[in-house]
Amino acid sequence: MTLIDAPVLALSDPVNLRDLAGIPVAGGVVREGFAIRADDLAIVTEAYADRLVADGLRTVIDLRSAAEVEATGRGPLGSRTSVNYHHVPFMAAVGEVDAAEMADQSRFGAFYLRMFEGAAAQIVTSLAIIAHAPGAVAFHCAAGQDRTGVLAASLLLALGAEPADIVADYTRTGENSAAIMTRIAPTMRALMDRLGFDLDEAARAATRTAFSSEPMRHLLAGLAERHTDLLAPLRAAGLDDALIARLRAGAVA
Template identity: 65%
Template sequence: MTLTDDGLELSAPVNLRDMGGIPIAGGTLRDGLVIRADDLALADEASASRLVDGGLAAVIDLRSAGEFANTGRGPLGRMRVTYHHLPFMDAVDSSAQVPGSDLLDQSTFAAMYIRMYEAAAARIVTSLAVIATAPGATAFHCAAGQDRTGVLAASLLLALGAEHDAIVDDYARTGANSSAIMARLAPVMGPMMAALGIELDEAARASMRKEFSPEPMKGLLHHLSASYRDPLEPLRRAGLNDAIVAMLRERALG
């Protein structure tokens, strides 16, 4: 067992996957370009080394400043990868401030995803630029690899011309990992949730009572289709240009 200086156990990620194979405009997203994950700051040395040996060149950390302060960068911080801290929310309790979202009910997260996509558009654009230009694979992560990671994954796939069904299918794959995610994050997220008056055991029981729902991602995609002529419009307003999109598509199909 490997521990951080604060006594937190480092372990292999439980919601990590290469996004290769997803259908996009012109073909399928190639392996080895982009990896989505749960908290890589808690990755053990062996898992981190495997990622770097496999071609990892950049890490995008979507966690809040408070989460970063708890665990830092982990073993990857000592390895030859570039690091980009691009928080999509100010704090983990931000979802509680979005009408219609319930921290204990994943199926209600659509409003949170919409706010993230629109309010964090500049950071999404920066993330896409990192993926487009990194000299190897890019991994992006939040805590669970579900919500903030899911919004960035959807943004990337929209830029690559993926159909909505493919985006939802990728998002829904996290559902099979929910129990393992909760167990892995309990030592870190427990105190943060307790500060909001939520016992993590209660959150775990609530999640077990419900099936993982695709509705939040469907809600985000429906909103973008209904509100904009181009679903990338909020990102284009924040600086996404044709050159970045072209680089992404060239690398994704390469």
């Protein structure tokens, strides 16, 4: 049972899904099939879900808010008994980004920093799931950009990636911005309408054409300014050397 009617909840293939394979980290590169970042996996087609499972997907981490999950359900992957599902929301509600930030992606940096520090416990939980999961792990939000971008950055930091490589991975989403907005617009518009949000700012965000690497640069620079160790907020929330070692043992090729 979902809040959004079936005709609105059109299923489609992801447009911002990619394996983190090949990104340089301490001791090598991320191996293929370790971690996958994606846009909304709750609205994939049955055929795409089958393909992901056949390729080794065994765990999904859903970073969306409770309202988003309630609106769409888990989707086709939720019925695959071979896939473990974990709901780890990085925001309590979709409205945590203010209107000015939502309308200008280049200004998301302060939001990313708040998320990294405020959702540190959820980030550590996600990293623990990734470290212990059998097979490939996919993590996603709606666009695969913001919440997913913060978790990808957190994982890569734990693996010893350089800031420039983290920014480079984040920037790849820019190639997919138009397709992302087209794909998630029906779901997000219906959800925000049901929740009573003013859609004007959301519509402007959905039609933006520019993409900036500034939010990720802001996050990493902000962490460097506030902490001698960029992982300090996560360490305070439970990230320890044993978990980092397990992540690196599983990830590095």
